[in-house]
Amino acid sequence: MTEETNGKPVQQLxxxxxxxxxxxxxNRLAGNSFLMKGWALTVSSGLLGFAVSGNKPLLALVAALPALVFWIQDTYFLRQERAFRExxxxxxxxxLVGFKIKPGxxxxxxxxxxxxxxxxxWFYGSIVGVSLLVWAVMAFSVSAARVQPHLLNW
Known part of the structure; x- marks a missing residue:
């Protein structure tokens, strides 16, 4: 079966x-989005683990940064995916005829x-939220320990 486009027949195949x-x-863009989520969770969790084990509140705050960066990157992939779906x-x-693939x-x-x-x-916001929560708890614990060290020794 053929159709006529621009004077040239286009095969159905x-x-x-x-x-x-x-x-x-x-499919590739969706796979990239999945990878962004995996990397964001891995890097942020690793930084939070180091922050808690080393008692470094600032590192817990830094753990939110990779999530934000991956969030922006994932937003780009989702925008592109929606453009290609359209x-x-x-x-x-x-x-749209011919073999043009121009998503612009x-x-x-x-x-x-x-x-x-x-x-x-919900995905990236929860990572950022947990990072901020861990930072706040650790920062409060450190400041409370400095003010009244006997409160943390049960």
Missing amino acids: DHHKHMDYVQAVI MFDDIAAQN PYAEKQSWKIFWSVSLF
């Missing part, structure tokens, strides 16, 4: 192959407000 290419990019829909509806116009439509999406906010 070519159309589906174009969709496969874009779907492969979507492109995929246009290819499926045959609104689609990415421009995607807002950075995705940063606050439920899937990102």
Whole structure:
């Protein structure tokens, strides 16, 4: 089965192959997002572990930084993934012909407000929140120990 586009016949198999290419990019972006979450949890947990074991409250505060960096990176991947999904829909509806894979116009439509999406906010926000909580508890414990050392010796 062929269709006429720009004076050239486009095979139905070519159309589906174009969709496969874009779907492969979507899958890769989703995999990258999964890796970002794994690295964020690993690095932040490691820093929190060192902070608690070494009694270093400032290191607990630093543990929030990798989570924030990975959160921004993951936001970029999610924006790109949504752009490619929109492109995929246009290819499926045959609104986009040829083998062009240019996400630019689609990415421009995607807002950075995705940063606050439920899937990102609860994951990365909880890492940042736990880091801040550990920092606050440790900072209070250290300052309380300096003021009244007998309160911490039960």
